[in-house]
Structures are given as C-alpha cells and as structure tokens.
Amino acid sequence: MAMDVVDYEIFGNEMQYVEVELDPGEAAVGEAGVMMYMQDGIQMDTIFGDGSAQQSGLFGKLLGAGKRLLTGESLFTTIYHNEGSGKRRVAFAAPYPGKIVPVDLSTIGGTLICQKDSFLAAAKGVSLGIAFQKKIGVGLFGGEGFIMQKLDGDGMAFIHAGGTLLEKTLAPGETLRVDTGCVVAFQPSVDFDIQYAGKIKTALFGGEGLFFATLTGPGKVWLQSLPLSRMADRIVMASRVVQGGGGKESTSLLGGIGLGSLLGDDD
Amino acid sequence: MNDAPVPARYYPPSGDAHGHPALLRWEGGHLLVAPEDSDQLRISAASLRAEARGFNHSQWAIAWPGEGGEHLLIVADAAIAPLRATAPALFATGTHAQRKTHRRFGLGVTALILLPLLLIAGIFLAVEPLADRVVEHIPPSIEKQIGEAVLARTRLDSKLIEQGPALDALQLIGKRLARPGEDLRFYLAERPDINAFAAPGGVVVVYSGLMKQADSAEDVAGVLAHEIAHVELRHSLRQIVRSAGLRVIVSALFGDYGALGSWGAQLGELKFSRDAEREADARGLQRLAEAHIDPQGMLRFFETLARSENGAAAAVPTVFSTHPATAERIERLREALASHPAGTPQPIPVDWQAVRQALPDTRP
Ligand SMILES: [Zn+2]
Numbered sequence: 138m139a140m141d142v143v144d145y146e147i148f149g150n151e152m153q154y155v156e157v158e159l160d161p162g163e164a165a166v167g168e169a170g171v172m173m174y175m176q177d178g179i180q181m182d183t184i185f186g187d188g189s190a191q192q193s194g195l196f197g198k199l200l201g202a203g204k205r206l207l208t209g210e211s212l213f214t215t216i217y218h219n220e221g222s223g224k225r226r227v228a229f230a231a232p233y234p235g236k237i238v239p240v241d242l243s244t245i246g247g248t249l250i251c252q253k254d255s256f257l258a259a260a261k262g263v264s265l266g267i268a269f270q271k272k273i274g275v276g277l278f279g280g281e282g283f284i285m286q287k288l289d290g291d292g293m294a295f296i297h298a299g300g301t302l303l304e305k306t307l308a309p310g311e312t313l314r315v316d317t318g319c320v321v322a323f324q325p326s327v328d329f330d331i332q333y334a335g336k337i338k339t340a341l342f343g344g345e346g347l348f349f350a351t352l353t354g355p356g357k358v359w360l361q362s363l364p365l366s367r368m369a370d371r372i373v374m375a376s377r378v379v380q381g382g383g384g385k386e387s388t389s390l391l392g393g394i395g396l397g398s399l400l401g402d403d404d
Numbered sequence: 405m406n407d408a409p410v411p412a413r414y415y416p417p418s419g420d421a422h423g424h425p426a427l428l429r430w431e432g433g434h435l436l437v438a439p440e441d442s443d444q445l446r447i448s449a450a451s452l453r454a455e456a457r458g459f460n461h462s463q464w465a466i467a468w469p470g471e472g473g474e475h476l477l478i479v480a481d482a483a484i485a486p487l488r489a490t491a492p493a494l495f496a497t498g499t500h501a502q503r504k505t506h507r508r509f510g511l512g513v514t515a516l517i518l519l520p521l522l523l524i525a526g527i528f529l530a531v532e533p534l535a536d537r538v539v540e541h542i543p544p545s546i547e548k549q550i551g552e553a554v555l556a557r558t559r560l561d562s563k564l565i566e567q568g569p570a571l572d573a574l575q576l577i578g579k580r581l582a583r584p585g586e587d588l589r590f591y592l593a594e595r596p597d598i599n600a601f602a603a604p605g606g607v608v609v610v611y612s613g614l615m616k617q618a619d620s621a622e623d624v625a626g627v628l629a630h631e632i633a634h635v636e637l638r639h640s641l642r643q644i645v646r647s648a649g650l651r652v653i654v655s656a657l658f659g660d661y662g663a664l665g666s667w668g669a670q671l672g673e674l675k676f677s678r679d680a681e682r683e684a685d686a687r688g689l690q691r692l693a694e695a696h697i698d699p700q701g702m703l704r705f706f707e708t709l710a711r712s713e714n715g716a717a718a719a720v721p722t723v724f725s726t727h728p729a730t731a732e733r734i735e736r737l738r739e740a741l742a743s744h745p746a747g748t749p750q751p752i753p754v755d756w757q758a759v760r761q762a763l764p765d766t767r768p
Binding site: 329 | 421423506
C-alpha cells in the first residue's frame, strides 16, 4: 500500500519527540504540556473531554469529566487541527528519557490499555477513556496498575516508555511477571492480575513491593525499564542525602503544646 | 439469524504468538472460522468452550481441542453479541463471571469510599465516651498541675491583689467553704469582669469585679460554692478534655497530660450542660449548708445578675455568659431553698461595705 508516505516521524535517541503530519482538516489530540512545536496553520484548541464520538452526549461528557476529576487528570484536552491548505506538522516531546511507541490501533483490534502517565498524543477521534482495573486487589496493592487509560479507535496513538522499551507478544497462556510500574501498555486480551510476592523477607530487604503484576497472553505488552516513579524516588532520596537529613523536622504530632508554650504565648 | 461476521483473532495450536485476524459466524450448529491467511475451519458447537477474560473481562476466549493442542479465538466483548444470540448457553458462565467482576468492583469501591467515612463518624461518636474515660483516670497530681497552669495564666493576664480587706474577706469566705482536709486556695484577680472560676487542683480565682458587684459575703460564697462544685464533679476536666479534642485525649491516654494543662487555661470560658449546672447548684447548696452559710446568697446573686444582664448589657463577661441563669434554674434554686430550710446560718463576719470600697472602681 503506497498511500501517504509520512504520517509521523520519530526523532532522537534517548530523548525523543514525534512529529505528526496533519492533512488539511485533520487533527490530533495531545496530553497537556507535551507539545513541542507546531507549524504555521495549525490551530490549538482546548476542549472539554477528548473530542471523540464516544463522549458526545451530555451524559457521556459528564461521566468522562467525573472520571477524569476522580483520577486527578485535566478536564480538558488540547486539540491541534490543521486549518491550512497544505500538510502541516506538530511535534510532541517525551517528558523524560525513554522511547516513543507508535501504535496503530486498527492493527491491534482497536483498543489499547496504557498507564495513564504514558499517553502522549493520538489522532483525533481516538477516545481517551479512564479505565479502572476492576479488581480491588489491584486497587489496593497494584499502585500504578489501578487507574489505566483506555484508548479506543482506529487511528495512531503515541505512548511513551521510560528508559528502554520492551515490546513482547505473549502466546496464549504465556505468563510474564513484572513490577506494576514497568507496565506501559497492553492489549485488552491480556490478563492482568496482582500477585503477592510471597516472601516478606523479599519485600522488606529486596527493596521492591510485596506485589507484582502477572500478565498472561495472548496479546501484546509494552514494558518500560524505567518507570517515572522509580526515577522520582531515586531523585528524592538523593536530594535528601545531599541536604544532610533534610533540615529541621517539624515537631511531633503529640508534643505540640504543653505548659511551656502556655507560659510563652498570649493567645 | 444474524449473519454479519464477527471479527476475531485466531491462535492455532502450533502457531506464533501473534495470531491471525479471522471472521466468525454460525452455520447450522457449527462455528465457521475464516482466518485471513489460511483455510476456513468448521467446528462443532459441542466442542467449544467460552470464557470471559482479559482486561476487566472485556474479551472472550473461545477454545476447542485440536490435533496439535488447543485452538483459541479472542473476540472483543463489544463484538460478541451476534455469536451469543445464537448460542447463549455457551457464553452463560462467562457472562456470569463478567457480572461478578463488575458487581464486586462496585461493592469494593463503595466500601473504599464508605470506610473512611464510617471511621470518621465512629471517632466523632467515640470522643465523648473517650473523654469521660480519660477524665476518670486523671490522677490528682495532674489536677494540681492544671491548677498551677491556670494560676500561671491568670497571673499573666491580670494583677493578683495580694493584700487588703477584699482579699481578707475572700480568704475568710474560703476558709468557711473548704471542708476539713480539703486544699482550696483562693486568689483575687484585679479585673472588672463579674467572673469567678475554680480550676482542678483546688485553685479558685475570683475577679474583683464580682466582689464589687456582690451585695454580701454570702452572695460571693454562693457563687464560689457553685464553681467549686463543678470541679468536684469533674465537669471542668471533662469539658477541658472534650473541647481539647482527640489529640489531647490520645496523648492523655498515653500518659501525657501536658497538653491538658494548656487547655485548662481556658477554664474561665468553659460552658457546661444544663444538667451539669443543675448538679453543681445542688452540690453547691450542700456545701453551703455544711458551712452554715446562708444559701439565699447564691439565689440573690444570680437574681441580681439576671436583672442587670437584662438591663444594661454588660460589656464585660460575667459568670452568666458561661453559667446562664435561666428562669428555670432560678426557680429550681428557689424551690430547693424552700423545701430544705438551712438550719440557722452563721453570718460571715465581714464589713462588706468596707470590702467594696477597698476595691478599685471597676465601672468605667
Ligand atoms: Zn456553673
């Protein structure tokens, strides 16, 4: 098939950005704060919801808004549409070192479940839903695996994986056990479950959580070697060491006022 | 019959992990599987198994045994309707599992939302009984500390009158009110407010404004008897603990009463329940009777204050702002006095006019 030569192009090695080419009238949806540049003729618009057909009704919009509020996401999405007469480009940049993964939703059955921080951009019409893992165990112990983003449609979507990307297709029944933070995305046919690591000792002294995710095929999974949370932890830890104990701690919860402060202050 | 083909992904037993796009439809008790890139398969419905799986059970796995192992089809829940319409029994178990997942999730989320709310409600309900328990266990040494704290605070806020006829009169009244072996200490603060309060640990503070306003030593004795009764009945402690809240209660349960002391400083502003006031009135009358002090003084003083309160609205706080002299309360006092005539009272030998003149003029 020799149709459009270039619809998108990914630049860079460890700090990538993706350039998306829009035909006149075409549009892309981007997560807030990831746009890098756009050519003349591209208009930016902030809309309520995600601009997909699934959220067209008032109720659908409200439901979507409620979910987004609940999960701490922005109520609005930004749409970039080409108002010019020729092809125009807009670029979205990865927020931290890693790889940008282009996913053609039409080739994977129309639905992709991804971690909510990893979504970068998509063709307009792709619905950006919030999907809770409907397993309370995941909610309680899975941490990052609980609130996912569900991309529906048949266009391109771009997600971001921290560090190095592992793209793996699981055969029927094939199982992979991963740290929940390392799961970037998976097809809905993949079973996602939370498993107890089994050994308290491992949990206490191994440094990782008590629980990990089990992914069972068939279906494709995308894993990242560097979850943002892991990097953030290290940075916070390092900054504490540099500061030398973190400075003055606040007074204890219980020891606030006593006789001393009574005599010292005057209402 | 619905013959629109259903899109699926087909995984043959020995095939690769990727699977192959395929279209499905029923044909007379058989499922026709048409993979995009291989020959069509025809499987008897009897050999099929179906279960809901994948993310939130949003996918269907349809499997059947073959020569090299198991064949598998994955169909999205959104597309399954035509297949299910023809063979509902095949999908019954999976549908049940789907419903269970959704229901469980709903219950779980409800519980997660309700649990903290219930916890908070429980804590609020438990504050009063907890406060009472803490109060039961406060040792006398802590009461003493609270008393000292209140005294220290009073010294900060106002000048204590250290000598003179007014202080002498107060000490005299105090000596009469104290029971044998009871350690009550009376202090006179130079303040225009018509106020007095007793703190745990036997500290009683009277404002000069109250003595200036009272008509006799018996009046003052009546008010003080009432205030001391609040301490005796541990009303003050209970109010301190209740108003101080959970933090103080928790630290007190662990033996740290320090925070209580600072709250004790607000003793002059404590409000008591109507029941507590009634109790304190009764207990106060009892003390007056024991001390052979004319109990009419208590009633008289409250009546005087009730009148002056109604008249010129006093700009300064009075004992009445925290111990309201309701008509009902005065009436009950009057009845109590009528039904229990208090023997022959021995007057408190004080030249009250001299006491009042010795006090600084408080009315601006
Ligand atoms: Zn009272």
